Amino acid sequence: MSKQTSRNVINRRDFLKLAGGTAFIVAGASVLPQFLRKTLLPEQVVGAAGNYDLFFAGTDGWFYMPPDPAIPPWHPDTYAPAPFTTYIFGFRNVTGLDDVQRANQKNKAQHNAPFFWADQEQELRVQLTNLGLAQRPDLTDSHTIHWHGFRNVIPFFDGEPTGSVSVPVNQLFTYVFRPHDPGTYMYHCHVEDVEHVTMGMTSLVFVRPVQNGATLYPSGKYAYNDGDGSTGYDRENALFLSEIWAEGHWNDAHIQESDWSRFKADFSMLNGRVYPDTVLPNSPINLAASTHALTIQTDGNGDLVPYPGYEHLQYSPHSSLITCNEGERVLLRFANLGFRESAMTLAGINMKVVGRDATLMRSRDGTDTSYLTDTLLIGAGESYDAIVEAPAFSGGSGSSGNGYDTYMLYNRRYTQDSNLTAGGGAGQRTEVRVYSAGTLPTQQYMNQHPGDMIG
Amino acid sequence: MLTTKIKWIRLAMVFVIGLLAFSPLAPIQSAKALNPTTGIVCTFGPTFTLTAQSGYIQMPDMNSMYMWSYGSPNFQHPGPVLCVNQGDTATVTLQNSLPYSLSTSIIFPGQENVLADGAPSQPEFDLVGNLTSLTKSAGAGGSVTYRFVASRPGTFIYESGTDTKTQVPMGLFGALIVRPSLGASYVFNRADSQFTPTEEFMALLSEIDPYQHAAWEAGLNPGRNFNLNTYRARYWMINGRGFPDSIADNGAPWLPVQPYGALARIYPFDAINHPYPAVERFINVGSEEYPFHPHGQNGLVIGRDGYPLEGPGGQDLSFEKFDVNIGPGQTWDVLFKWHDAESYNPDTNPVPVTIPDLVNLTIGMFYSGSPYLGYTQTMPPGISTLNQCGEYYIISHNHALFQLDAFGQTMSGPITYLRIDPPQPNNCP
Numbered sequence: 001m002s003k004q005t006s007r008n009v010i011n012r013r014d015f016l017k018l019a020g021g022t023a024f025i026v027a028g029a030s031v032l033p034q035f036l037r038k039t040l041l042p043e044q045v046v047g048a049a050g051n052y053d054l055f056f057a058g059t060d061g062w063f064y065m066p067p068d069p070a071i072p073p074w075h076p077d078t079y080a081p082a083p084f085t086t087y088i089f090g091f092r093n094v095t096g097l098d099d100v101q102r103a104n105q106k107n108k109a110q111h112n113a114p115f116f117w118a119d120q121e122q123e124l125r126v127q128l129t130n131l132g133l134a135q136r137p138d139l140t141d142s143h144t145i146h147w148h149g150f151r152n153v154i155p156f157f158d159g160e161p162t163g164s165v166s167v168p169v170n171q172l173f174t175y176v177f178r179p180h181d182p183g184t185y186m187y188h189c190h191v192e193d194v195e196h197v198t199m200g201m202t203s204l205v206f207v208r209p210v211q212n213g214a215t216l217y218p219s220g221k222y223a224y225n226d227g228d229g230s231t232g233y234d235r236e237n238a239l240f241l242s243e244i245w246a247e248g249h250w251n252d253a254h255i256q257e258s259d260w261s262r263f264k265a266d267f268s269m270l271n272g273r274v275y276p277d278t279v280l281p282n283s284p285i286n287l288a289a290s291t292h293a294l295t296i297q298t299d300g301n302g303d304l305v306p307y308p309g310y311e312h313l314q315y316s317p318h319s320s321l322i323t324c325n326e327g328e329r330v331l332l333r334f335a336n337l338g339f340r341e342s343a344m345t346l347a348g349i350n351m352k353v354v355g356r357d358a359t360l361m362r363s364r365d366g367t368d369t370s371y372l373t374d375t376l377l378i379g380a381g382e383s384y385d386a387i388v389e390a391p392a393f394s395g396g397s398g399s400s401g402n403g404y405d406t407y408m409l410y411n412r413r414y415t416q417d418s419n420l421t422a423g424g425g426a427g428q429r430t431e432v433r434v435y436s437a438g439t440l441p442t443q444q445y446m447n448q449h450p451g452d453m454i455g
Numbered sequence: 456m457l458t459t460k461i462k463w464i465r466l467a468m469v470f471v472i473g474l475l476a477f478s479p480l481a482p483i484q485s486a487k488a489l490n491p492t493t494g495i496v497c498t499f500g501p502t503f504t505l506t507a508q509s510g511y512i513q514m515p516d517m518n519s520m521y522m523w524s525y526g527s528p529n530f531q532h533p534g535p536v537l538c539v540n541q542g543d544t545a546t547v548t549l550q551n552s553l554p555y556s557l558s559t560s561i562i563f564p565g566q567e568n569v570l571a572d573g574a575p576s577q578p579e580f581d582l583v584g585n586l587t588s589l590t591k592s593a594g595a596g597g598s599v600t601y602r603f604v605a606s607r608p609g610t611f612i613y614e615s616g617t618d619t620k621t622q623v624p625m626g627l628f629g630a631l632i633v634r635p636s637l638g639a640s641y642v643f644n645r646a647d648s649q650f651t652p653t654e655e656f657m658a659l660l661s662e663i664d665p666y667q668h669a670a671w672e673a674g675l676n677p678g679r680n681f682n683l684n685t686y687r688a689r690y691w692m693i694n695g696r697g698f699p700d701s702i703a704d705n706g707a708p709w710l711p712v713q714p715y716g717a718l719a720r721i722y723p724f725d726a727i728n729h730p731y732p733a734v735e736r737f738i739n740v741g742s743e744e745y746p747f748h749p750h751g752q753n754g755l756v757i758g759r760d761g762y763p764l765e766g767p768g769g770q771d772l773s774f775e776k777f778d779v780n781i782g783p784g785q786t787w788d789v790l791f792k793w794h795d796a797e798s799y800n801p802d803t804n805p806v807p808v809t810i811p812d813l814v815n816l817t818i819g820m821f822y823s824g825s826p827y828l829g830y831t832q833t834m835p836p837g838i839s840t841l842n843q844c845g846e847y848y849i850i851s852h853n854h855a856l857f858q859l860d861a862f863g864q865t866m867s868g869p870i871t872y873l874r875i876d877p878p879q880p881n882n883c884p
Contacts, residue, residue: 381854
């Protein structure tokens, strides 16, 4: 968290303090101390019809982690409005919202941030604004979007604030990405990134290959330009790994400094939730708006619409449930922006690793380096693409009795899996549900859940 | 916060002194100088004398830290980068000047048929059979000479083999580079391992629990009682420094015993004028995996632990990574390059967005003011930059982000930058 002496802008409060409410002119600046010798800002018109594909906003907010067992005094945070427990920073997709709706999203962050994607060789523009922090008006942190792993980026579009620029409160910046390399990546705010990342300004982004549409695999959908259909898939699921240190989040809400070298993960999450919330549906999907990002429906105020009955998941809207018909191939896109390595184990089906760090598993001379595994070690900042071929449906006589077979996908580093619960079974854990052939219709969007509401 | 201010003051100092080094008053450093301002500084062998001794290093939070290290002959941290050629017989004589009458030794993981004082290196045990050292040790004030044929090219570690849980974290480690017989501009005896000799860098990653060091510093041998169950690293380092010291020049005068910088300074890829990549030799001497993330490029991992990644028929098994998650005791050899993919130019190919006025942005202190490589722009009043000639700065850092820390001082630790200079001729000092 940076205080305002490191900013290059002067906010309204400084202005009033400085000039006693009277006019402040730049010509008088030379008598001011260095750190106040600022230039008045020409107003940027936030919300003017912009030339962008996506419009994101950085802000703070509250979301839900299981309150029991408590981690006193840090969790649940007594400041949190019910049913939420935990203070976060985050991004919201504000594409299509009007000026008032967008301003309303201050203190309405989500965790994790929206999933978005691009097509290889197709330019994607993401405009970013900064709504400020409602809970911490004393902090005037800037924000950025850093596309982690984007090759040959220029600093201007990298979002690393020391080598380029970042976006102060109420300002705008448009990132232009021309992706040349398909695969799974991640993105996050890079300002004070120890804090902004673990506070929740993180998500997964991927690039679809130009090979899509080719007939090497029946679906015409591929993870990479493989030339042989080996990365073809029928369904895809993003599985984004992140962590919560309850004390660090409490400190930010309560205006306390954190010693981040004392970090420990109290909660380890998949797509911003812990099991069994991970297998609940997505929040209602706005399919028509989901051209570049998985878009959640918004209400008249611009706020996220929760799934009825799951209001506690309003700001963690993404499901991690994996569903498929027998014989289908499912692409699992893993990315880890936690601070610890995870060991994601799929019990009962092997995963074929076809990509890592947005690179097809082929060496320079074309040697195939893909491999099968049941446990994927995923380090902090790593991504993996794994394809699962669904086994034959057994008749659903297994544990579910619900017309599908269930295979557990979980972090077998038990300390990250249990989140202190008595029975284990929380944390980074979800299910792969395999149905009989033809049961599920074609997947309409990533991470589609059979119970989703689509509008 | 005050500590942040200190950090930035120090950062400014790093650059001001860096500028002095490039100024006409300073001796001109050619790119192939023996002690370049960036890149690996070799101590050439094949015969070396290393003195294990105690000393102090400076931490990025302004603490000083009691360390043990290998000097040649004077204390430095980390130990000198030993460079030999494949086939050389390396001879390393260890002089033991550690305090508390401690024994010590050096092991060379990855080297075979190491001789210690002429006999095959073997672990030492006391009279009742307890392991006391992984190899022949030197008693207090004594010495031992190790000898081996550097049969394989690559990047290796040397470190203490005695009471390793104490002596390695206290700082008794260093890097060993073996040049292949194919030539010094190759990592291995493979044509596809060629790199640009002026762009050879090291990222030696380590960690410090200040309580362990304080226990030994307190005297009367109390460190023996440090309970390793309470070990918790609170500093993380690259080449024995934390950010922003990490990007200061090699041999920066205010870091007299921490000679190795970590800034990687390169030119953009050019098929004709700059066709070969840079190489980064990653070394982990800490206690856990460090996931190191270079922005803006996927490194090509071509070797690990001194072995090229190749199949039995010589097939290339290298792989690209944007997250080099290197485990404790490992070395990874990573080729990398940056090319100007979009060739943005203010006149002929501008960035396809309206560039906000600088006063509407928070400006990083390495930013030139311009999106374009080789261009600068005047900063708004009150804003300064450390950028020299429109060069790019692209960060590289450990992505276990809580480790970007110096005992509670955040945004320090194993952070460095890739500095990309505009293609020559340029206006860079």
